[in-house]
Amino acid sequence: MKRFVAADNVFDFSAGEASGDANRMEGAICNSDTAVPISMVSEFIADTTARLTAINPDLRLNSYGHIGDGNIHHNVFPVQGMSKKQFTANHPEQVEAVRMAINEATAKFQGSISAEHGIGRLKINDLDSYVSQAKRDAMKAIKVALDPNNIMNPGALIK
Numbered sequence: 001m002k003r004f005v006a007a008d009n010v011f012d013f014s015a016g017e018a019s020g021d022a023n024r025m026e027g028a029i030c031n032s033d034t035a036v037p038i039s040m041v042s043e044f045i046a047d048t049t050a051r052l053t054a055i056n057p058d059l060r061l062n063s064y065g066h067i068g069d070g071n072i073h074h075n076v077f078p079v080q081g082m083s084k085k086q087f088t089a090n091h092p093e094q095v096e097a098v099r100m101a102i103n104e105a106t107a108k109f110q111g112s113i114s115a116e117h118g119i120g121r122l123k124i125n126d127l128d129s130y131v132s133q134a135k136r137d138a139m140k141a142i143k144v145a146l147d148p149n150n151i152m153n154p155g156a157l158i159k
Contacts, residue, residue, distance in 0.1 A: 027084030028062075029095050030076040032102045036111035038070045044109045048074055051101035056094055071115040074102055103130060120156050 036044045045063050052059055058079040065072035076098050078087030088095050103113050103126060113130045114123055127136055146152075 026077050028075045028077055029059075029084055029087055030074070030098045030102070032074040032099075033071070033115050033117040034074070034102065034106045034111055034113060035069065035071045035115035036106060036109040038067070040109040040111075041065075041067060041070055041072060044072065044105060044111065045074075047108065048102055048105040051105055052076060052098060055097045055101060056091075059094075059098070066116075070111070106130070118156070124156070 034044075048063075049061060052061060052074075056079070060077040060080065062075040062077070063072060064075075078084055082090075106113050107130055113126055114120075119127060131139075143150075
């Protein structure tokens with residue numbers, strides 16, 4: 001597994017703001033938005049890295065986040081020399097395996113499969129597996145209370 005890591009303790013906070021554009025330009029096959037308890041961040045990153053290495057040791061991983069609240073973004077890129085389009089066409093099972101490996105690691109560390117960016121359409125089917133019925137009911141009640149006519153982003157959170 002190839003990783004992008006900080007060389008020392010000097011932080012450039014503008015890098016985080018530009019990372020989304022850089023990830024799109026590089027062609028991430030998976031962008032995650034997870035959160036785990038702060039005390040488990042280091043173990044979570046190590047566990048996720050091991051899971052992704054088991055899928056394909058040549059995938060490249062860029063992990064960053066908001067360490068103060070446990071929000072970690074794993075951005076997974078295809079093997080060097082292969083575009084996102086080529087990789088996803090030739091290895092669709094690996095793309096799904098990567099996404100599910102991140103979800104499984106998140107669950108193992110009592111985390112949330114979606115942190116600051118919400119569930120959206122990609123993770124809506126994952127709710128049944130990773131979010132309790134009580135939480136799903138609460139989410140639906142909040143959605144109905146705030147958007148009784150379902151005009152705000154319909155289908156992006158609640159089926």
